[in-house]
Amino acid sequence: MLREATLVARKDLRVELRSRVTTNQVVPFALVVLVLFAFALDPDRGVLERATPGLYWVAVLFCALLAVQRAFAVEAADGIRDALRLTGIEPAGLYLGKALAVAVQLLVLEVLLGLGVVVLYDTALGGWGLLIATCLVATAGIAAAGTLFGVLAAGLRVRETLLPLLLLPALAPVLLATTRASEAALGDDTAEGWPWLGLLGVFALVYLTAGLIGFGALMEDT
């Protein structure tokens, strides 16, 4: 299963490398979001500064939506879904592989968004251990949930509108936890932040399990 997961993940990342959709479209989108937030929240009045952790993670969530949509748009080409089913590849391996690819792309986006936030919002980064841990665990959960709902929406005509409706409410607790943890990290109050990682970990576990169980049934029946 792990062998298949790496095979699929490498394939997805290779597709991204060659087509550069994430680099050419999602990254600029992330920057657009950061700029729009600044327009909406007047940088001079200190609101932007206080809201930065939350805004950062909202931007990450929006980018995650795009990344997941893209991950499944790749498989939408004629005959690929049939071909994947015919390979006899273990659905769990396929799920893990796609989730892994999404996670890698998300991590890259998070780093870039972090740079954006430092530059555009003049944020001072600190509490590195907590920040990095938060990013890693949160990304695992976001990728797990995104890939599961992504394949669920994949075969449908309404997939572009269904995916946000399913994914964003489910990710609400993640947003909550990551923002609190990030605030703690930036505010040098890291003891407050670590407990939230526990929640992120539970979330990731729940969704990974659900994905491993549900992906097979979804591939089979849809």
Added chain:
Amino acid sequence: MTTRLTNTDRPGDGPPAAVDGGPHSTASPATRVLGVLVLVASGVLAVLGLVASPADTELGETVRLLYVHVPVVAAAYLAIVITTVGSVAVLWKRSQWWDLVAGSAAELATLLTALTLVTGMIWGRPTWGVFWVWDARLTSTAVLFLLLLGYLAVRRTTTDQVSRATRSAVVGMLLLPNVVIVNRSVEWWRSLHQDPTLITLDPKIDGLQLFTLVFGIATATLLLVWLLIHRFRVAWMAQRVEAHELDDAIAVRRAEAVGS
């Protein structure tokens, strides 16, 4: 299995007979008894809630809204548990019966959750002066409502029955875990903001008030069961119609092919 080719129906025939000679409506002796019970219980609850039980020392008359709000919440959570269990059963046993149960329960859960939000807001207005506060309960309930809307959206996608059942089941099985995670995280979050002016929704109650509350929960549960049975039967009959339409479609396609 009998099939009727649709092109032999004559125009003046009137409505077709019940499918498979089965039930004409969703009522049955059991549901009638249950329905009467619910009516009676609601009546008793109204009397208890509005008249018999005393006004609360802290909350005044507004506590009477709790006798509706809390039972509705309880019933909503019960419906969600049913949906989750049903969804797991769909994936595990490939059971269509459970799919219909899960779908019906989810619809009712959505209705009850909406009622929870509304009664919560109605209670909030005189108590806090505003319609909405971001306290733990209301916030969690709002997220729950959104999760349920997502489930219903999946249910309404137009694909074949098996595919729809599987998709719904995947979303449905996550409902309960989602609810637990959301509740925990939101409670924790709001507890960080100790706001002494915010009165919780759980005043100390005992005696007749407690009894009324518990009685309300029991009534709501009965109501849920009654609604669930009816909704399930409607869904079951709709599914039978779909199956017959499919048989007809197969037969028609065959007839066309042979004739050409």
Added chain:
Amino acid sequence: MEPVVHLRAAAALLGRFPALAGADLDVASGEVVLVRGPNGAGKTTLLRTCAGLLPVVSGEARVLGHDLRTDRRTVRRHVGLLGHGTGLYDELTVADNLSFWTRAAGADERDAVAALYRLGLAGRLRDVPVGRLSAGQRRRVAFAVLVARRPALWLLDEPHAGLDHEARDLVDDLVRDAAAAGATVLLASHELERAEPLAARIVTVNGGVTTEAAGVA
């Protein structure tokens, strides 16, 4: 011996529509059967049903000893389908595609490369993105993957489409070799003059229903 494909009054769904309404078919091991019929008749549906891709809702349906009504997943691993869509990633090169699709199926990449040479595609195309190939070239890449998997049942949907004369001959050679090696082949085609010599029998599909024609020598 049990037939490789056994269908009796089988009906299969495409979404909600019974694209296959009543298929009767028996194919013995090693046979090459031509499936013909007008467009929209259900040839593709028949092939996809035998591949285990579509749900069978009534009748009997067994492929390679497995019941299609309950055990489609196992069937899929042992069949090869060359469908209308190529099933290749346009963004990836020929080499990447061969590598991924053979490894995903547990087959040997080198077999696919060898098959590709046999089908007349030069080595210099290996690093070309599939999206930039012609339709005929793409089909040959997909065919190479199928050959490498060595399935027991070959399901070919218009294998000659988009190919030039030479390539068509190469495809025919591959089909004959496969049959000689013991594989069973179901071939759907409009090009009867080219396809008939390959087949031992002809089956016609119309309106989702099959009828058998007289055997062809």
